[in-house]
Amino acid sequence: MKILLTGGAGYIGSHAAVELLDQGYEIVIMDNLSNSNIECLERIKEITGKSFAFYKVDLLEYDLMNQIFKEHSIDAVIHFAGLKSVGESVKAPLDYYLNNISGTVNLCSLMKKHGVNKMVFSSTAAVYGNPDRVPIDESFPVSPASPYGRSKLMIEEILRDVYHSDPSWRIAILRYFNPIGAHHSGRIGEDPNGIPDNLVPYITQVAVGKREKLQVFGNDYDTPDGTGVRDYIHVVDLVKGHLKALEYIEKKKGIEVINLGTGTGYSVLEIIGNFREVTGRPVDYQITARRPGDPGVTYANPKKAEIILGWKAEKNLKDMCQDSWNWQSRNPDGYHSALLSEA
Ligand code: WQD
Numbered sequence: 001m002k003i004l005l006t007g008g009a010g011y012i013g014s015h016a017a018v019e020l021l022d023q024g025y026e027i028v029i030m031d032n033l034s035n036s037n038i039e040c041l042e043r044i045k046e047i048t049g050k051s052f053a054f055y056k057v058d059l060l061e062y063d064l065m066n067q068i069f070k071e072h073s074i075d076a077v078i079h080f081a082g083l084k085s086v087g088e089s090v091k092a093p094l095d096y097y098l099n100n101i102s103g104t105v106n107l108c109s110l111m112k113k114h115g116v117n118k119m120v121f122s123s124t125a126a127v128y129g130n131p132d133r134v135p136i137d138e139s140f141p142v143s144p145a146s147p148y149g150r151s152k153l154m155i156e157e158i159l160r161d162v163y164h165s166d167p168s169w170r171i172a173i174l175r176y177f178n179p180i181g182a183h184h185s186g187r188i189g190e191d192p193n194g195i196p197d198n199l200v201p202y203i204t205q206v207a208v209g210k211r212e213k214l215q216v217f218g219n220d221y222d223t224p225d226g227t228g229v230r231d232y233i234h235v236v237d238l239v240k241g242h243l244k245a246l247e248y249i250e251k252k253k254g255i256e257v258i259n260l261g262t263g264t265g266y267s268v269l270e271i272i273g274n275f276r277e278v279t280g281r282p283v284d285y286q287i288t289a290r291r292p293g294d295p296g297v298t299y300a301n302p303k304k305a306e307i308i309l310g311w312k313a314e315k316n317l318k319d320m321c322q323d324s325w326n327w328q329s330r331n332p333d334g335y336h337s338a339l340l341s342e343a
Helices: 011-022 038-048 062-071 086-091 093-113 147-165 199-207 235-251 268-279 303-309 317-330 336-342
Strands: 002-006 026-030 053-055 076-079 118-124 170-176 178-180 214-217 232-234 254-260 285-288
Touching: 002 011, 011 026, 011 038, 011 235, 026 062, 053 062, 062 093, 076 093, 076 235, 086 093, 086 147, 093 147, 118 147, 118 235, 147 170, 147 254, 170 235, 178 235, 199 214, 199 268, 199 317, 214 268, 232 235, 232 317, 235 254, 235 303, 254 303, 268 317
Parallel strands: 002 026, 002 076, 026 053, 076 118, 118 170, 170 254, 178 232, 214 285
Antiparallel strands: none
């Protein structure tokens, strides 16, 4: 089977590429490299010993994307590509709606044109906003608190309409909780542009000496230590969930929304404590004001994924912290480290 990975050079996409190649799939990667690095593609080939076609194409480049479908007989698409910063989306909502939504409409139109009707879509737990209670299951009300979360929810609705217009489509919508960690080789990992939005890459950059100290956004939440609680899931567990979803839509028509989380929540201070243990470094931090829009506590009810996909997260928090640190300590400047060392 040949799978098109949009955004396949990104953090989640590259881990999915490794997993798919290891499982014997053929892949094609399309990525505009706006938040990823060409070096990552070399690392995927190095880890798997396999090659694949790559196209530096943006979701808005309809004709260039059409070329990909003309040159390859694509069986299914895993759609990772999209702008994904909550904070940035508040400042530049139109960029998010243009890129994420119009880009997905382009992609679905080309899939329809070329008779490709299977998609696994990268959505987010951010569609739930600030839940009234936890754990969160797929039946919970959705109320995203940012243009980023709203763009993902709107795409979910578009996919639902596409399915209702043509029930031959098979779509799995995966709502990610908080992906962290890296491939055990330490050769691929999370490499955010500029100052990291997210907790774990910020912590590992403090630990490796790239940043001075972490700001902990609030310690007055209704949680045991007052800091925010999230459902962190190892990125390799997450992408294994994608392969299970691929198998599922292979067998079953229809559209399904599925949470990908562990069902366990950890606080910011617990995460810091784990990284202090794993790295043997102080990981300095200071408590600051809450970040606007942040929910206090979110974590998944992962039951549906277990029942319909036969998937359950296997890695624990220590694995996640060790693998995140293994990547960062071997690549202090992310993929740029390679370019620096070759310079
Ligand atoms: C986690 C916790 C923060 C940074 C978002 C998106 C989600 C996905 C992951 C894209 C919270 C605290 C964070 C920092 C901190 N993104 N924090 N200091 O906000 O749960 O989820 O990113 O796919 O869709 O919604 O993740 O890592 O930003 O925050 O104290 O410098 O860490 O308040 O409690 P979040 P996060």
